[in-house]
Amino acid sequence: MIVDESTTIAACIGDTIGERIISGALLPGAPLRQDHVAREFSSSHVPVREVFRQLQAQHLVVAMPRRGVRVAPLDTNSVKEIAEMRAALEVVALRNAAQRLTSSHLARIEFTLNEGDNARTIEDFERANRSFHQALAAPCGMPRLLANLDGLQLANSRLVFAMARSASWQPRSNQDHRLILQALRARNIDHACNLLARHIQTIERLALPAS
Template identity: 80%
Template structure:
């Protein structure tokens, strides 16, 4: 049991490190990930590396390709469309279940995340606060499997945010969509909040691939 816990902890550490490299763009789409190399880098056996690969695949950051091994997942129009549509569907389900449970304390946490995102001065700060905002919206749904899936999808989305910032630049700006979603939730207009959220999530796909 001790060995299993050690392998789990090491796998999480490896997955976090590799995930950060993928999200930031240090590891490019289709880059190969070698078990031997990673086991040496993290001074581990192959077992936690394989578990890290499974975690990263669940987060849509890597994929196992027949006869080519594990590679960084693509960042093309079809993969971005899939991620956006999955997020739009699942995050709306989570919000519909979370909204009736939102207390004044929950709304305050959502507003704080919104303000911090508006005040972000770097893309790194914005990415963290943006994830915090979206998690705060749906956390009260108390559906752990759904929330775990959304965390993975949000990481995949963060990767696209960084890619767009590298190609088009990034500057601090207020996120009006976030503010409108919060206003709808404060008014207890759940249908409006869900509609705004779905539109907001799908916007990044249109920004990334305007001609698609």
């Protein structure tokens, strides 16, 4: 299979810019100019425009009239939207996945859980956290749903890193993850789904200032 060079360049640019946004190196509202990005990566404007479209589809950037492309906000409305969409869609995915869970799937979920427990940096923790939620949903066999969840997971990662910057993050065990796995092993699907929804909504309460 022949891989178009511009596609490879776009993937490289997209991965780099996306990681900067997720980690907080690029703050909400920061402008992204085609000419600056093209110059940094020694690229034409064609792959950069494609990257901007991809990042917009992932809700990492927004195109604003007369203001150009900017890093998407992390305001109150954004946080609520991310949490509510994840809670709804991940539960749908888990209900469908639960009917297909095998011992291999459960072992994969437990592996990602242990990776999170053993994490010593926020980067390792968030990588494991994202993998745990992906492992829960993966067996559902619904590619469109999984694609939407991937984008929401990236948005959620921004919240995690933003909260870690505002507070001193310490390694810790994720008890919610362990309880979800226990419920799945017991084939108590309703309980697992309720735990998952509550767990996802916790980040909204943590991220938003008390009213």
